[in-house]
Amino acid sequence: MGERPESAAADADGPAFRTVFENRVRFAETDQQGVVFYGEYFTFQDEAVSAFLRAIDYDYDRMVENGWQIHVVNSELNYRAGAEFGDVIDNELRVAEIGTSSLAFEYRARRRADDAVLADGTVTHVAVDRETEAPTRIPDAFRQAVAAFQGSLESSE
Template identity: 55%
Template sequence: MHDVWETTVRFAETDAQGIVFYGEYVTYQDETFSQYLREVGYPWTEIEQENWDIHVVSVNIDYRAPAEFSDELVCGIRVAAIEESSLTLEWRCRRRDGPVCAEGTVTHVAVSDGETTRVPEGFRKAVRDYQTEPPEPV
């Protein structure tokens, strides 16, 4: 898993208990994925130019340890699987100085003109070339 996105917890991201509100981790995951796309050389603009899109269909997050205001977080991600029209990513968010705060998976489906489509070969190749451990199956 590559650490690709970092953030510092803002006060607005915390709840009444003073810890990161659970829903914020979905935003962290999304920001991490956007940065991952840039890292592999296949940013959102490339996806748009090729006339396809990726829609989230499933998110699963396990919460491990709290993060609080001003904690520095480091997030990693990898594509675990690429199917015909979907991809599943594994994601992890940890405090820079300590434990994993949250981890989980997110599944996206490739769509073009409102219909499910095959994940393009160019995207598959970019992922294979970037990751140390390639996704299954490709």
């Protein structure tokens, strides 16, 4: 992907962001003003989470096989600049923190042409047991996969 060279090292404020999903803005994703409709960034953020999970080889299917899954409990986005039809967006993600049963991702969308940050924000999930839907501890294997992929892991356990 369009990973920037500095993304291999940790950022000053935590693990490095990694480009996990890229997309070219489709005409259908723009509004009457010709820029990406703000709600589309939530879809981009969600796609980035799915891509991150695939990149660490711990996707939703593996979670289900292991008896747990994650549910979104909060999502926030800040809009910094507008993207237009045809722009290529690098969607970056990192796990900012893993608690006992919660998982907080930080997200950033950058326009590849000029590296401008288009949007940034967070999405928090809670791990739940597949049978009971009750909060459950995030497995060590998942924690290890995240740490191996991004080089470190903030834990509030």
